[in-house]
Amino acid sequence: xxxxxxxxxxxxxxxxxxxxxxxxxxxxxxxxxxxxxxxxxxxxxxxxxxxxxxxxxxxxxxxxxxxxxxxxxxxxxxxxxxxxxxxxxxxxxxxxxxxxxxx
Numbered sequence: 001x002x003x004x005x006x007x008x009x010x011x012x013x014x015x016x017x018x019x020x021x022x023x024x025x026x027x028x029x030x031x032x033x034x035x036x037x038x039x040x041x042x043x044x045x046x047x048x049x050x051x052x053x054x055x056x057x058x059x060x061x062x063x064x065x066x067x068x069x070x071x072x073x074x075x076x077x078x079x080x081x082x083x084x085x086x087x088x089x090x091x092x093x094x095x096x097x098x099x100x101x102x103x
Contacts, residue, residue, distance in 0.1 A: 003029060036100050043091050048078035051087065 007025050014022045023031075054077060078084065095101065 003032065033098075036095065036098065040091075040095055040100060043088070047087060048081075048084050051081060051084040052078055053081040053083055 004025070007028050010028065011022055
């Protein structure tokens with residue numbers, strides 16, 4: 001993800017919509033920094049489901065919330081998939097680099 005590329009498109013869209021005040025690139029970076037923890041939490045709670053590589057043998061519907069075995073299987077599929085673990089590795093390195101874990 002490149003904030004610079006995103007900003008160019010964002011700025012162009014706001015101009016096309018005749019938005020009265022277009023934020024600067026620094027404004028965008030500031031807003032993104034304020035929400036880094038949200039991004040981290042989304043990576044841990046939403047992305048595993050989005051990146052699931054296969055469905056559970058028992059289904060991934062409501063059964064997964066009430067059946068303990070189905071829940072365990074779904075959790076394993078979500079958090080042990082290659083796509084998720086690769087994203088997790090890169091994301092943790094990035095979050096560490098920007099100091100998100102510095103308390």
